Amino acid sequence: MGKAELPLHAPGTQVDRGYIGQSVPRPNAARLLQGRGTFTDDLRFPRLAHVAFFRSPYAHARIRKLDFSKAIKSPGVLAVFDGPTVAEYCTPWVGVLAHLKGIKSPPQHAIAIGRACWQGEAVAAVVADSRSQAEDAVQLIEAEWEELPVVVDMEDSLKNKTTIHPELGDNICFKREHDTGGVDEAFAGADVVVEETFHFGRHTGVCLEGRAILADYNAAEHTLTVYHATQAPHMMQDIFSRHLNIPEANVRVIAKDVGGSFGIKVHVYPDEMATAAISVILRRPVKFVADRLESFVSDIHAREHRVNIRIAVKKTGEILAFDLDDLTAIGPYSVYPRTSGIEGNQVVNLAGGPYKHQKYRAKMHVVFTNKNVSCQYRAVGHPIAVALTEGIVDLAAQKLGMDPAEFRRKNLIPDDAYPYTFPSGIKFEKLSHHQTLNKLLDVMGYEKLKKERDELRKSGIYRGIGLAAMIEVTNPSPAFYGVGGARISAQDGATLRFEPSGMLTLLCSVTEQGQGTEGIFAQIAASAVGVSLDKVRVITGDTGITPYGGGTWASRGAGIGGEAVLLAGRALRSNMLDIAAAILKVDKAELDVRKNSVVHLLTGETRIPLSELGRVAYFRPDTLPLDFQSELTVTRHYTPRQYGFTFTNGIQASLVEVDPDTGFVKLLKHWCVEDSGTVINPMLVDEQIRGGVVQGIGAALFEECLYGPDGQMLNGNMADYLVPMSGEMPDIVCAHVETPTQQSQLGAKGVGEAGTAGAPGAVMNAINDALLPLGARVTAMPFTPERILRALGKV
Amino acid sequence: MEHAVETTLTVNGTKVTRRIEPRQHLVDFLREELGLTGSHVGCEHGVCGACTVRVDGEIVRGCLMLAVQADGCKVETIEGLSDSQELSLLQKAFHEKNALQCGFCTPGMLMAAQDLVLSKRKVSREEIRMHISGNYCRCTGYQAIVDAIEEVIHGQG
Numbered sequence: 001m002g003k004a005e006l007p008l009h010a011p012g013t014q015v016d017r018g019y020i021g022q023s024v025p026r027p028n029a030a031r032l033l034q035g036r037g038t039f040t041d042d043l044r045f046p047r048l049a050h051v052a053f054f055r056s057p058y059a060h061a062r063i064r065k066l067d068f069s070k071a072i073k074s075p076g077v078l079a080v081f082d083g084p085t086v087a088e089y090c091t092p093w094v095g096v097l098a099h100l101k102g103i104k105s106p107p108q109h110a111i112a113i114g115r116a117c118w119q120g121e122a123v124a125a126v127v128a129d130s131r132s133q134a135e136d137a138v139q140l141i142e143a144e145w146e147e148l149p150v151v152v153d154m155e156d157s158l159k160n161k162t163t164i165h166p167e168l169g170d171n172i173c174f175k176r177e178h179d180t181g182g183v184d185e186a187f188a189g190a191d192v193v194v195e196e197t198f199h200f201g202r203h204t205g206v207c208l209e210g211r212a213i214l215a216d217y218n219a220a221e222h223t224l225t226v227y228h229a230t231q232a233p234h235m236m237q238d239i240f241s242r243h244l245n246i247p248e249a250n251v252r253v254i255a256k257d258v259g260g261s262f263g264i265k266v267h268v269y270p271d272e273m274a275t276a277a278i279s280v281i282l283r284r285p286v287k288f289v290a291d292r293l294e295s296f297v298s299d300i301h302a303r304e305h306r307v308n309i310r311i312a313v314k315k316t317g318e319i320l321a322f323d324l325d326d327l328t329a330i331g332p333y334s335v336y337p338r339t340s341g342i343e344g345n346q347v348v349n350l351a352g353g354p355y356k357h358q359k360y361r362a363k364m365h366v367v368f369t370n371k372n373v374s375c376q377y378r379a380v381g382h383p384i385a386v387a388l389t390e391g392i393v394d395l396a397a398q399k400l401g402m403d404p405a406e407f408r409r410k411n412l413i414p415d416d417a418y419p420y421t422f423p424s425g426i427k428f429e430k431l432s433h434h435q436t437l438n439k440l441l442d443v444m445g446y447e448k449l450k451k452e453r454d455e456l457r458k459s460g461i462y463r464g465i466g467l468a469a470m471i472e473v474t475n476p477s478p479a480f481y482g483v484g485g486a487r488i489s490a491q492d493g494a495t496l497r498f499e500p501s502g503m504l505t506l507l508c509s510v511t512e513q514g515q516g517t518e519g520i521f522a523q524i525a526a527s528a529v530g531v532s533l534d535k536v537r538v539i540t541g542d543t544g545i546t547p548y549g550g551g552t553w554a555s556r557g558a559g560i561g562g563e564a565v566l567l568a569g570r571a572l573r574s575n576m577l578d579i580a581a582a583i584l585k586v587d588k589a590e591l592d593v594r595k596n597s598v599v600h601l602l603t604g605e606t607r608i609p610l611s612e613l614g615r616v617a618y619f620r621p622d623t624l625p626l627d628f629q630s631e632l633t634v635t636r637h638y639t640p641r642q643y644g645f646t647f648t649n650g651i652q653a654s655l656v657e658v659d660p661d662t663g664f665v666k667l668l669k670h671w672c673v674e675d676s677g678t679v680i681n682p683m684l685v686d687e688q689i690r691g692g693v694v695q696g697i698g699a700a701l702f703e704e705c706l707y708g709p710d711g712q713m714l715n716g717n718m719a720d721y722l723v724p725m726s727g728e729m730p731d732i733v734c735a736h737v738e739t740p741t742q743q744s745q746l747g748a749k750g751v752g753e754a755g756t757a758g759a760p761g762a763v764m765n766a767i768n769d770a771l772l773p774l775g776a777r778v779t780a781m782p783f784t785p786e787r788i789l790r791a792l793g794k795v
Numbered sequence: 796m797e798h799a800v801e802t803t804l805t806v807n808g809t810k811v812t813r814r815i816e817p818r819q820h821l822v823d824f825l826r827e828e829l830g831l832t833g834s835h836v837g838c839e840h841g842v843c844g845a846c847t848v849r850v851d852g853e854i855v856r857g858c859l860m861l862a863v864q865a866d867g868c869k870v871e872t873i874e875g876l877s878d879s880q881e882l883s884l885l886q887k888a889f890h891e892k893n894a895l896q897c898g899f900c901t902p903g904m905l906m907a908a909q910d911l912v913l914s915k916r917k918v919s920r921e922e923i924r925m926h927i928s929g930n931y932c933r934c935t936g937y938q939a940i941v942d943a944i945e946e947v948i949h950g951q952g
Binding site: 026030033042044160205206207209259260397513684687688693695717724728731732746 | 818830836837877890891901923927929938
């Protein structure tokens with residue numbers, strides 16, 4: 001089914017894509033452009049108290065004594081809490097899931113009890129009339145510490161010389177092995193075997209808006225309203241309910257405007273749980289906003305991996321097998337409730353993903369360390385899996401003397417091979433690797449760029465071209481979390497209400513973090529019902545009013561939430577036609593809804609404006625048949641179930657110039673061809689891909705959470721932790737292949753993480769292509785000037 | 796507030812007199828005392844640009860200037876420049892090109908962009924990129940922002 005035939009409307013009505021596929025501006029952007037959005041920190045409440053945390057200065061230390069006597073007397077201070085006091089109101093949690101066999105982690109409290117396990121872990125909370133007063137008092141807390149042995153290096157952790165949590169037996173949080181069998185035989189029979197070790201630097205999300213929570217407990221009703229910068233309001237409702245012992249429906253989580261998330265704001269954070277507990281204890285509204293310095297030591301980190309990978313190849317260029325060993329470190333706790341085992345698990349699932357080899361073996365260990373916790377961050381595991389696959393693939397092509405694009409063409413899974421089961425066990429419904437490759441080479445002018453590169457090398461200018469093919473998990477089914485026992489919804493819902501004036505109010509459980517969720521939902525609803533876009537208002541991010549759902553993560557908003565909106569829109573349109581048929585005393589099949597009117601299906605002649613339909617349905621139902629009741633509010637839900645995930649595919653290319661004297665990398669241009677299924681709004685999709693690419697470039701070139709041997713984070717501020725700014729970023733060309741998923745009517749697959757998944761690999765390959773004539777090679781991200789100069793033997 | 800200093804400044808055209816603690820930053824004063832929450836706090840150490848406001852015609856980091864230092868100054872924020880329509884061309888271009896996602900950086904980004912627009916120089920894309928290099932955006936790839944600013948700069952008379 002091509003996109004032009006998408007059945008966006010009720011069966012029997014005219015097919016019209018409406019706003020689907022159009023680059024219309026997002027209606028909700030206007031308030032943000034005038035500074036009139038409402039981020040959590042913008043809210044003003046009477047009797048609002050502010051929390052600041054006293055955080056451990058040590059990576060691993062026993063808390064001998066906490067003395068609050070001075071802090072409590074500080075001006076404006078309302079209360080000071082330690083771990084045991086808060087634990088009376090908030091139960092601890094354990095970040096494990098049943099389907100990650102053997103995963104283990106100790107109980108974690110909102111505020112550390114007895115021991116701090118990373119520098120930055122909250123060990124006391126001060127509540128005051130203002131944040132500055134709370135911070136003043138934090139300085140007056142006196143603590144006695146007993147330093148404990150620190151595990152910083154993940155190889156040391158694996159060796160288990162020091163066990164961070166002795167009760168767990170060792171430092172291994174989770175391990176997995178996957179083996180199709182026949183791998184050793186494939187390597188024995190290969191013409192060429194190449195092997196490499198890749199290192200990935202631990203980095204973090206650096207959302208411009210820090211984590212923010214305002215909890216407001218009403219003792220009279222035993223209700224808790226939490227204004228929260230979160231991606232998953234219903235998940236948090238469940239968490240607050242269970243850990244604070246408040247009935248589920250008494251907890252309301254409201255996510256107003258959220259200033260960027262990228263997976264950072266989908267986890268349970270101890271300081272946020274403590275803030276909610278303190279609101280209960282003090283019976284008043286309490287706010288906590290993570291400032292930048294504490295964000296660096298308390299927002300989740302991600303992607304600290306060391307991977308050895310081997311590939312077996314025939315002389316003809318055919319890949320026979322991949323074999324890898326991944327080691328990743330996650331800090332002292334597996335993060336609740338998604339666990340910190342998923343990232344490594346994804347590396348095992350996805351490595352080698354675009355290719356048609358049949359033999360695959362992977363070994364993976366997730367270990368504890370005394371650094372900040374690490375967990376799912378945008379494109380979870382993909383940047384690792386893509387970079388190591390594409391890095392080793394390039395090395396194999398080089399060894400065989402084959403062009404990297406040709407080598408990929410030879411090995412990519414054929415476009416007519418679907419449905420396809422990959423050796424790791426994951427299933428692909430329908431991908432388009434060859435179409436995306438061809439389109440990329442065409443869009444970027446691959447052959448011409450190669451000639452230019454070769455020409456420039458003669459004059460000492462070192463340019464490189466890097467490719468990175470990828471697959472990306474989107475629209476996860478309950479197989480991702482639900483089957484493991486996590487109370488995280490894989491389904492989402494949409495409620496559409498037809499207003500008397502002919503407008504639509506849409507309530508959806510998927511949240512808006514700036515990606516344009518509300519904009520595309522308005523496009524889908526308007527198209528499905530038959531109204532103009534200006535008639536639709538969208539409300540998201542409020543567990544008190546929207547249907548139940550998972551929220552925003554894993555590139556699921558458009559594919560799952562969008563489908564729920566489409567189904568609701570089709571149902572509402574049908575109900576509207578029932579009313580119109582009753583008013584007009586004609587057969588419903590003769591009618592359609594177009595451009596805010598009920599029209600005659602064939603002639604298009606206006607029969608009733610929707611405002612008239614609304615007037616009759618709501619205010620003069622006495623004029624309708626006695627047995628007729630109009631239903632102008634409908635709710636529909638959607639859960640993807642046929643496949644564990646809806647995979648997308650794509651390929652990126654990077655063009656860089658490396659200065660061999662300084663080690664600086666100049667990004668000249670970047671391309672991304674992505675197949676995310678039905679594209680609902682090309683403008684939003686393209687800029688989201690670009691944003692993802694830039695985030696991936698950050699990982700490749702700039703970003704790393706550096707730790708000293710004592711477990712102290714060395715660069716926890718924005719002056720020392722570098723993020724991509726506009727000056728260093730290239731223009732990024734986006735193009736699309738559209739293979740709608742057949743699992744849904746809408747056909748959208750998801751696009752939020754593709755850019756981040758592929759960019760680091762593409763940039764790495766481009767740098768190594770540039771360095772090739774100089775005999776140098778880099779494999780440890782980020783590729784700082786120092787690392788490049790070291791590879792060149794210059795420092 | 797025993798050390799508070801009486802300070803008078805003009806904010807978005809309105810004269811304001813308050814007793815201000817000397818340690819309070821300008822952006823905190825605007826947000827906490829005046830309720831002008833359009834200027835955002837992103838890093839509080841002068842790197843991210845989310846708190847960019849205009850003081851006596853120059854863009855400054857609201858987190859690096861103390862509120863008492865603004866005594867006698869004319870301070871303009873996103874709210875004021877929106878109401879005066881001064882930013883309307885940029886806001887329209889940002890909207891049409893989707894040069895924002897979460898919108899947290901946007902007020903600061905617009906202040907920085909308007910600074911360039913007011914210079915009346917027909918700058919290149921590269922110069923635009925450099926000019927906004929003190930304003931961090933994690934969501935977009937910066938490209939739509941550069942496109943929007945370029946359109947306003949090259950579209951003006």
